[in-house]
Amino acid sequence: xxxxxxxxxxxxxxxxxxxxxxxxxxxxxxxxxxxxxxxxxxxxxxxxxxxxxxxxxxxxxxxxxxxxxxxxxxxxxxxxxxxxxxxxxxxxxxxxxxxxxxxxxxxxxxxxxxxxxxxxxxxxxxxxxxxxxxxxxxxxxxxxxxxxxxxxxxxxxxxxxxxxxxxxxxxxxxxxxxxxxxxxxxxxxxxxxxxxxxxxxxxxxxxxxxxxxxxxxxxxxxxxxxxxxxxxxxxxxxxxxxxxxxxxxxxxxxxxxxxxxxxxxxxxxxxxxxxxxxxxxxxxxxxxxxxxxxxxxxxxxxxxxxxxxxxxxxxxxxxxxxxxxxxxxxxxxxxxxxxxxxxxxxxxxxxxxxxxxxxxxxxxxxxxxxxxxxxxxxx
Numbered sequence: 001x002x003x004x005x006x007x008x009x010x011x012x013x014x015x016x017x018x019x020x021x022x023x024x025x026x027x028x029x030x031x032x033x034x035x036x037x038x039x040x041x042x043x044x045x046x047x048x049x050x051x052x053x054x055x056x057x058x059x060x061x062x063x064x065x066x067x068x069x070x071x072x073x074x075x076x077x078x079x080x081x082x083x084x085x086x087x088x089x090x091x092x093x094x095x096x097x098x099x100x101x102x103x104x105x106x107x108x109x110x111x112x113x114x115x116x117x118x119x120x121x122x123x124x125x126x127x128x129x130x131x132x133x134x135x136x137x138x139x140x141x142x143x144x145x146x147x148x149x150x151x152x153x154x155x156x157x158x159x160x161x162x163x164x165x166x167x168x169x170x171x172x173x174x175x176x177x178x179x180x181x182x183x184x185x186x187x188x189x190x191x192x193x194x195x196x197x198x199x200x201x202x203x204x205x206x207x208x209x210x211x212x213x214x215x216x217x218x219x220x221x222x223x224x225x226x227x228x229x230x231x232x233x234x235x236x237x238x239x240x241x242x243x244x245x246x247x248x249x250x251x252x253x254x255x256x257x258x259x260x261x262x263x264x265x266x267x268x269x270x271x272x273x274x275x276x277x278x279x280x281x282x283x284x285x286x287x288x289x290x291x292x293x294x295x296x297x298x299x300x301x302x303x304x305x306x307x308x309x310x311x312x313x314x315x316x317x318x319x320x321x322x323x324x325x326x327x328x329x330x331x332x333x334x335x336x337x338x339x340x341x342x343x344x345x346x347x348x349x350x351x352x353x354x355x356x357x358x359x360x361x362x363x364x365x366x367x368x369x370x371x372x373x374x375x376x377x378x379x
Contacts, residue, residue: 003064003075004145007152011052011059011080020049020061026155027063030148031072032136041074041132044110048078048128051106056080056126065145068115072134072144077127084121193227204258217258218294218346224254225286242282245272248311251286255293265306266297272313281375284353285313285323291346292325292371295339300329300369320377326370339363339371 006027009020024045028038045061052059059080066073107128111117116131197220204216228250252268259266289311301307312324332339339347340363354361354373362372 003066004141006063006065006145006148008060008062009049011049011061011078013053017046017049017053021046022155023063023152026151027074027148028132028134030151031065031074031134031144033074033132033134034136037132037135040113044113044130044132045076047106047110048076048130052078052080052082052126056082059125065141065148066131067141068131068133070137072136073115074132074134076130076132078130079125079127081125084123084126085119190227190230193223193230197223197227214298217297220258221251221255221290221294222287224258225251225290226283228254228286241276242279244275244277244282244285244313245270247282247286248272248289248313251290252293252311255290255297259297263305264297264301266301266309267307268293268309268311270311272311273316275316277317281357284357288323288350288353288373289325291350295346296325296327296329296369300327300331302330304329317378321375323373323375324370326368328368331368332365339369 007023009023010016011020021042024042025038028041033041049059049061052061057080059078062077064075064077066075107119110130113132114130115133116129118129120127120129200216200220200223204213204220207213207216225247228247248270252270256266256268293309293311296307296309300309307327307329309325309327312326314322314324340351340361342348351361357375359373359375362374364370364372
C-alpha cells in the first residue's frame, strides 16, 4: 500500500506539541491501536515533536497512512532546521546511540517502539522517518483513509482557532518559499545579464570591422539599461518603484563606456530631480534615453572630435513629466528625413515606448538636435 498523506503539523512552539498530541491521539484511535500501544505511540510522537522544537529550532511533522504485514501503520516524518545530530551519537547504521544530552535525547526510546526508524541528519537539519504498527486488521484502505480525514476535520471543528492558525502558518510558509524562489531567480537573472554585457564588451574589443563595433555598442547600451533596471528593482523598497535619476545616470555611463574607443570625446550631462516612479515607466524612459544618446553619438558629431549631450527631466508625475535629450551637433541636414518617422530599429523602439505611455514626441533641430518626450499627467 502506497502511503497516503493525512495531515501536517508545524512545530515551532510548545503549543504545537499539544496540537501534535491531539492529532496523534485521533489517528491512533482511527487506526485501531490498542490502549497500551496507543499510549506508547503518542508518547513517542510527542517526544519527536519536542526534540524538533527544542533542538531543531523549528520543524514539521507529517502523518501518513500505510500498511505493514497486513496491519495498519501510522507513518510519521519529522524534519527540523537545526544543526543535526552529532555523528558520535549515531551508530554506523544511522540509528541513535547512547547520547546523554542535546538532540537525540529520548530518541532511543522512540527507536525501540517504532516499527521503522530512519535518521537522516546533517548541518542543514534532521529528518526522521518512523512507522508505528497497529495490532488491528486492516479494513479497506480507502475507507480507513476517509475515516482518518473525517476525524481530523472533526478535531479542527472542535478547535477552529488552532485550525486557522495552521492555515495561516502554512500560507506564511508558502509565501516565504515563493519569496526565496523569486530571490534566487532574480539573482540568476542579474548574473546572466551581467555575463551578457561582459560578453558583448569582449566581442566588441575583438571586432575589427567598424560596423560590427557599432552594432555591439548599441547592443551594450540596450542590455546595460535592462541590467541596471534589474539591479534597481532588486534594491527598491517600494512596490515595484524605481529611482529615475539613478537609472538615467547609469544609462549615460554605459553609453560613455560603450563609445569610449570611438576616438571622439563626448560629455553627457544628466539633470533629473529625485523621484521614484513605476518600474516599467523608469525602464522605458531609460531605453528611450539610451537610443537617443546612441543616435547622437552616431550622427551628431560628424567631422568633430568632441561634443555634448544633455539629458534633462522636468515636471512631476502628477503634473506631467517632460524628458529632453539634446546635443550640440550638426542637427538635421536640410531636406533630411524626419527622425521620428525613421524606420530604424532605434526610432521604432522610441515611438513604440512613447505610444505605450500616451506620451507625445517632438523633434527640433536648431544648434543641434533636441528631442522632447512629454508624458501625460497622472495626478
